[in-house]
Amino acid sequence: LLGTDGTLDQSAAHRIRAEPLFRGWLISHDGNVAALNLNLALPPGDSAAVDRGVAGIRALIHRLEEAHPDFAFYLTGPVVGGATFGEATKGDLKTIMPAMAALVLLLLVVMLRSWGGVIGTLAVVIAATLTAMGIAGWAGYVLNPGSAAAPSIILTLAIADSIHLISGVRHAMARGLEKRAAIQESLRLNLWPIFLTSATTAAGFLTMNASASPPFRDLGNVTAIGVAAAFIYSVTLLPALLSLLPLGRTGRAEIDQKIMAAVGAAIVRRRWPLFAVMTVVALGLSAGISQIDLDDRFGEYLDSHYEFRRDTDFVERHLTGIDLIEHALPAGGQGRVIDADYLSILDGLGEWYRGQPGVVYVASLAEMAKRLNQARHGDDTAFYRLPDTGAGDLLRQYAAAAPDGAAQALVDGSFAISRLSVILRGMSSRQIREMGVGADAWLAQNAPQFAAPATGLSMMYAQVSARNIEGMLISTGAALLLISALLVFALRSPLLGVISLLPNLAPAAIALGLWGWAVGEIGLAGSVVTAMTLGIVVDNTIHFLNKFLRGRRDMGLDAPQAVRHAFESVGGALTITAIVLAAGFAMLSLSGFKVNASLGALTAITLAVALIADFLFLPPLLIAAAGRKGSGAKQKTST
Numbered sequence: 001l002l003g004t005d006g007t008l009d010q011s012a013a014h015r016i017r018a019e020p021l022f023r024g025w026l027i028s029h030d031g032n033v034a035a036l037n038l039n040l041a042l043p044p045g046d047s048a049a050v051d052r053g054v055a056g057i058r059a060l061i062h063r064l065e066e067a068h069p070d071f072a073f074y075l076t077g078p079v080v081g082g083a084t085f086g087e088a089t090k091g092d093l094k095t096i097m098p099a100m101a102a103l104v105l106l107l108l109v110v111m112l113r114s115w116g117g118v119i120g121t122l123a124v125v126i127a128a129t130l131t132a133m134g135i136a137g138w139a140g141y142v143l144n145p146g147s148a149a150a151p152s153i154i155l156t157l158a159i160a161d162s163i164h165l166i167s168g169v170r171h172a173m174a175r176g177l178e179k180r181a182a183i184q185e186s187l188r189l190n191l192w193p194i195f196l197t198s199a200t201t202a203a204g205f206l207t208m209n210a211s212a213s214p215p216f217r218d219l220g221n222v223t224a225i226g227v228a229a230a231f232i233y234s235v236t237l238l239p240a241l242l243s244l245l246p247l248g249r250t251g252r253a254e255i256d257q258k259i260m261a262a263v264g265a266a267i268v269r270r271r272w273p274l275f276a277v278m279t280v281v282a283l284g285l286s287a288g289i290s291q292i293d294l295d296d297r298f299g300e301y302l303d304s305h306y307e308f309r310r311d312t313d314f315v316e317r318h319l320t321g322i323d324l325i326e327h328a329l330p331a332g333g334q335g336r337v338i339d340a341d342y343l344s345i346l347d348g349l350g351e352w353y354r355g356q357p358g359v360v361y362v363a364s365l366a367e368m369a370k371r372l373n374q375a376r377h378g379d380d381t382a383f384y385r386l387p388d389t390g391a392g393d394l395l396r397q398y399a400a401a402a403p404d405g406a407a408q409a410l411v412d413g414s415f416a417i418s419r420l421s422v423i424l425r426g427m428s429s430r431q432i433r434e435m436g437v438g439a440d441a442w443l444a445q446n447a448p449q450f451a452a453p454a455t456g457l458s459m460m461y462a463q464v465s466a467r468n469i470e471g472m473l474i475s476t477g478a479a480l481l482l483i484s485a486l487l488v489f490a491l492r493s494p495l496l497g498v499i500s501l502l503p504n505l506a507p508a509a510i511a512l513g514l515w516g517w518a519v520g521e522i523g524l525a526g527s528v529v530t531a532m533t534l535g536i537v538v539d540n541t542i543h544f545l546n547k548f549l550r551g552r553r554d555m556g557l558d559a560p561q562a563v564r565h566a567f568e569s570v571g572g573a574l575t576i577t578a579i580v581l582a583a584g585f586a587m588l589s590l591s592g593f594k595v596n597a598s599l600g601a602l603t604a605i606t607l608a609v610a611l612i613a614d615f616l617f618l619p620p621l622l623i624a625a626a627g628r629k630g631s632g633a634k635q636k637t638s639t
Contacts, residue, residue, distance in 0.1 A: 028318050028319045032318070033318045033319045035315075035319055035320065038057070038077075039409065040053050040079055050079060050082050050083050050086075051083050051086060053079070053083075054079065054080055054083035055083075057075065057080075058075065061073045061075060074311040074314050074315055075307075075308070075311055076308065076311045076312040076315050076322050077322055078298070078322065078324070078457040078458065078461075079457075080308055081298065081299075081301070081302075081308055081312075081322075084302060084306055084307075084308040085144070085145040085301070085302070085593065086144070086145070087306075088145055088302060088306065088591075088592050088593045089143055089144055089145050089148040089593075091592065092148055092149070092152075092591050092592070092593065092596065093143075093148060093151070096152060096587060096588060096590060096591055097151055097152045097155070099587055099590070100152050100155060100156065100584050100587040100588070101155060103583055103584065103587055104125075104155065104156065104159060104580055104583070104584055105118070105122065107579060107580050107583060108121055108122075108159070108580070111576045111579070111580070112163075112166065112576075114166070114170070114246075114247050115245070115246065116241075116242060116245030116246045116247045117162075117166040117170075117242070117245075117247060119241065119245055120162065120166065120237075120238050120241040120242050120245060121159055121162040121163065121166065121238070123233075123237060123238070123241055124158055124159075124161070124162050124230060124233045124234050124237060124238050125154075125155055125158045125159060125162075125230075127229070127233045127237060128154055128158040128226050128227075128229040128230035128233055129151055129154045129155050129158065129226060131225070131226070131229040131233075132150070132151075132154050132222055132223070132225040132226030132229055133150070133151060133222070135222075135225050136150070136218075136221075136222045136225070141218050141221075141222060142218075144215045144218075145215065145301075145593045145595065145596065147215045147216075147218035147219040147222060148596070149219060149588060149591075149596050149599065149600075150218070150219050150222040150223050150226070152584070152587070152588055153219075153223050153226075153585075153588075154222075154223055154226030154227070154230070155584070156580070156581055156584030156585060157201065157223070157226070157227055157230065157536065157581070158226065158227075158229075158230035158233075158234075159577065159580050159581070159584075160197070160539060160577045160580075160581065161194045161197070161198065161230055161231055161234035161235075162234050162238055163573050163576050163577050163580070164190050164193070164194060164543060164570070164573045164577070165186050165187070165190050165194065165234055165235070165238055165239070165242075166186075166238075166242065166247075167186075167570075167572060167573035167576070168182075168185070168186030168187075168189055168190050168573075169182045169183050169185075169186040169242060169247065170182075170247060171186075171257065171569065172185045172186055173247065174257070179242075179243065179247065180243060183239050183242055183243060187235065187239060189550070191235060192490075192546070193542050193543050193546040194231060194234065194235065195231060196486065196487075196490050196542050196546075197538070197539035197542050197543065198227055198228065198230065198231035199486060200483045200486055200487075200538040200539065200542070201224075201227045201536050201538075201539060202224040202227045202228055203224075203479060203482050203483060203486070204479050204483065204533070204534045204536065204538075205219075205220040205221075205223045205224040205227065206220055206221070206224045207220070207476070207478055207479040207482075208220025208221075209221065210474055210478070211468050212464050212467035212468040213464050213468050216468065256572040257568050257569075257572065259572075260567045260568050260571030260572050260575075261564060261567060261568040263567060263571065263615075264563060264564040264566070264567025264568060264571060264619075265564055265567075267563075267567070267615060267616065267619055268560045268563055268564060268619055268623070271619050271620040271623065272620055274616050274620075275616060275617065275620045278612070278613070278616040278617060282506050282509070282510055282613075285510045285513040285514055285517070286506075286509040286510055286512075286513040287513060288512070288513035288514060288515070288516030288517035288518075289509065289512050289513050289516050290516065291516035291517060291520055292512060292515065292516040292520065292522055293520055293522070294430075294469050294522060295428045295429055295430045295465075295522075296428065296429050296465055296522075296594075297427075297428050297429065298322075298323065298429070298458060298461045298462075299312045299313075299316070299322055299323070300594060301593065301594050301595065302592055302593060302594065303592045303594065303597075305592050306592055316425050316426065320360045320361065320423055320425060321358070321360050321423050321424045321425025321426065321427070322458075323423070323424040323425070323427055323432060323458040324421060324422065324423055324424070324456045324457065324458050325353075325421070325422040325424065325432070325435065325436060325439070325454050325455075325456050325458065325459055326419060326420070326421055326422075326454070326455050326456040326459075327349070327419070327420040327439070327443075327452050327453075327454060327455070328417050328418075328419055328452050328455070329342075329345075329346065329417065329418055329419075329420060329450050329451075329452045330416065330417050330450060330452060331415075331416055331417065331418065331450065332416075332449060332450070333416055334414040334415060334416045335414070335415045335416070336415070336416060337365060337411055337415045337416065337417070337418040338365070338391065338392030338395050338396060338415065339392065340386075340389075340391060340392070342418075342450060343365060343366045343369055343386060343391050343392075344366075344386065345446065345447040345450050346364045346365060346366035346418065346420060347364075347366035347367075347370070347386055348442075348446060348447075349364075349420060349439065349442060349443065349446075349447075350362040350364055350366055350367060350420065352438075352439065352442050353422050353435075353439065356435055356438070358424050358425055358426055358427045358431065358435075359422060359423070359424060360423045360424065360425045361422070361423040362420070362421070362422050362423075363410065363419075363420070363421040363422075363423075364410065364418065364419070364420040364421070365395060365410050365411065365418050366386060368395065368410070369386055369387070369391040369394055369395055370384050370385055370386055371384065372394040372395070373385065373386065373387045373391070373394065376394070424458070429461065429462040429465040429466070430462070430465075430466070432458055432459060432462040433459075433462045433463065433466055435454070436453070436454030436459050436462075437454075439454050440453055440454055476534070479534050480501075480505070480534065483504070483534060483538055484497055484498075484500075484501065485497075487500050487538070487541075487542070487545075490542070495625055496545060496549075496622075496625070499618075499621045499622065499625055500538070500541045500545065500618075502613075502617050502621065503537075503540075503541055503610070503613040503614045503617040503618050504534065504537050504538050504541055504610075505534075506609070506613045506617065507533070507537050507606045507607070507609040507610035507613050508529065508533055508534065508537070508606050510605075510606075510609045510613075511529075511533075511602055511605040511606040511609055512529075512602070514605060515601075515602060515605070522598060522602075529599060529602045529603060529606065533602075533603050533606045533607070533610075536581070536603075536606075536607065536610075537606065537607070537610040539577075540574050540577075540578070540610055540611060540614045541614055541618065543570045543573070543574060544566050544570060544574065544614055544618055545566075545618075545622075546570075547565060547566035547569045547570045548562045548563060548565070548566040548622055549562075550565075551563075551565035551566065552626070558626075559622060559623040559626035560623055562622075562626075563618075563619045563622060563623060567615075571615075574611060574614070575611065578607055578608065578610065578611035581604075581607045582604045582605075582607045582608045583604070585600045585601075585603040585604040585607065586600060586601065586604040587600070588600025588601075588603075588604075589601035589604065
């Protein structure tokens with residue numbers, strides 16, 4: 001577009017801007033940005049083909065940048081996005097996981113104050129993570145942006161069992177037991193609750209198999225394997241290591257018990273005012289769920305740290321969009337794509353699309369025929385329409401004159417099916433789905449004989465988002481029923497099983513409500529977080545209830561005393577695990593992949609809220625329920 005003097009050739013720029021086949025697609029409206037559009041025919045079944053293809057294109061661009069330093073090159077599109085997602089996965093494994101491990105190690109050192117406990121816990125974590133990833137490798141799992149978080153999640157979750165066992169050992173030693181006896185006592189008291197927490201956590205992750213997204217199914221299965229491995233190692237490897245390693249002085253354990261006993265006594269005294277305040281706060285925060293928009297945008301899955309995201313933003317600002325809807329419309333026989341009635345339908349569907357918000361460009365044989373008709377009449381824009389007769393002849397002549405031209409990209413070899421492509425800009429997954437539904441309805445009403453559903457990579461991503469949300473809503477209900485049944489069976493009390501629902505469901509509702517008030521939009525991550533965290537949140541409730549019931553059934557304590565006993569015996573361990581788990585998942589929020597970042601942030605909030613909910617919701621409910629049933633001592637005597 002530059003003249004001999006280096007300035008913009010206005011007549012050339014005007015012709016390009018007025019060119020309907022290029023404007024807003026291959027040439028920007030100001031004539032300053034041009035596009036090269038590539039269609040890649042990748043070999044099926046070759047998962048590395050995308051990476052090799054994109055790597056070749058990047059190498060070409062690098063050579064062009066060196067040869068033409070005055071030009072800037074931007075690479076985008078769904079294929080490039082898919083390759084970049086793989087790069088994001090490798091980046092997270094190299095940065096997020098080591099950072100998470102370092103943070104967890106630091107927290108363990110500070111909170112346990114025992115090198116023996118830290119080394120034993122790390123041994124369990126490493127063994128569980130390697131076991132899970134090894135089994136996943138033998139089973140043929142492929143790490144991708146959705147499942148790559150599994151090692152980090154296993155690393156974090158595997159700590160909980162060890163902390164409870166170590167805490168029990170140190171408390172027993174503080175009461176005067178020698179180390180070997182203390183390990184046996186801790187195993188006796190914690191084996192059943194640790195098994196239950198592992199079972200409920202694994203169940204929560206296994207419900208992710210209801211997801212329509214294979215990466216999320218892989219994430220759930222691999223993490224469930226890791227949780228099961230962590231249980232096995234925590235009750236076998238860890239006790240063996242603890243018997244050999246020094247656990248440090250027990251004075252710290254005594255101090256922790258006294259602090260938690262004081263906290264428990266204060267909560268018991270003011271249980272109903274605290275319950276009322278917590279209820280009001282929970283209701284207010286949970287109301288934010290109504291502000292959540294279950295939607296996402298493919299182009300925003302990666303943050304601006306990635307060149308793909310920066311290039312995509314530039315292209316959408318200056319030229320076109322990256323989302324694409326495709327139709328492969330059958331004409332009813334060989335050579336029929338140039339029939340007048342078929343071209344008329346193509347033109348009508350294209351006009352319908354142009355009337356929708358976010359549509360940048362429509363490409364079809366009808367658009368080509370209209371441009372050829374205009375060229376035949378001296379580029380008079382009044383003739384940018386389908387000719388009354390002879391449109392098929394125009395297309396046939398054009399295809400013969402340019403055998404490798406645009407016409408061949410729009411039709412199959414027998415001229416029995418043609419392609420209509422629609423480029424979109426700034427559209428969310430829900431908007432893409434709605435547009436596809438509208439186009440399908442238009443075809444069903446106006447041309448059922450030519451109808452073909454809206455498809456394409458963008459439509460696929462949009463459909464996965466919707467189906468994933470639907471599937472995970474079902475799985476959340478299934479997880480709730482399964483975990484509730486496990487609790488009723490384990491606690492031998494339907495009433496306690498019902499009571500446990502409130503502190504188990506409230507954290508996810510509060511976390512999602514906070515997200516609704518603060519952020520608003522949530523996509524794939526929000527659809528899985530409730531089912532996933534439900535199994536983790538139940539862990540706190542199980543340990544608290546177990547110690548409460550032990551105080552009631554084995555020690556003959558009344559309900560307030562049993563609650564204080566639960567705080568004293570397990571409150572410290574619950575606090576440590578909550579802090580470590582929340583901090584670990586918070587590190588996941590630093591991922592450049594938006595789905596993992598949102599998942600990490602939401603889970604961290606949920607786990608932090610869960611500790612508060614257990615401490616403030618459970619005590620008054622347990623005391624009230626015990627008041628209705630009578631004292632534990634009376635129950636034992638009558639039995």
